Amino acid sequence: MTADRFTLHPQDRTNPLWLRLEAHMQQRRDELRAMNDSTVSPERTENLRGRIAQLKELLALAAEPPKPPQT
Numbered sequence: 001m002t003a004d005r006f007t008l009h010p011q012d013r014t015n016p017l018w019l020r021l022e023a024h025m026q027q028r029r030d031e032l033r034a035m036n037d038s039t040v041s042p043e044r045t046e047n048l049r050g051r052i053a054q055l056k057e058l059l060a061l062a063a064e065p066p067k068p069p070q071t
Contacts, residue, residue: 006061013062022062029055 012018029052036048
């Protein structure tokens, strides 16, 4: 059994809570990117990249789902 991909509905994308969370996640992603750009150990870089990837995945929930190609 495969789970459907979680997405936000159009009304969810304008919800004040989502907008606050989105702004927070974008700010945190930028902070982590800045930390990753500094000189850090390979282990720390790996950790930071994973955290950045998770935030990007969450932020992508607000993206419009791709439309299937028309035939």
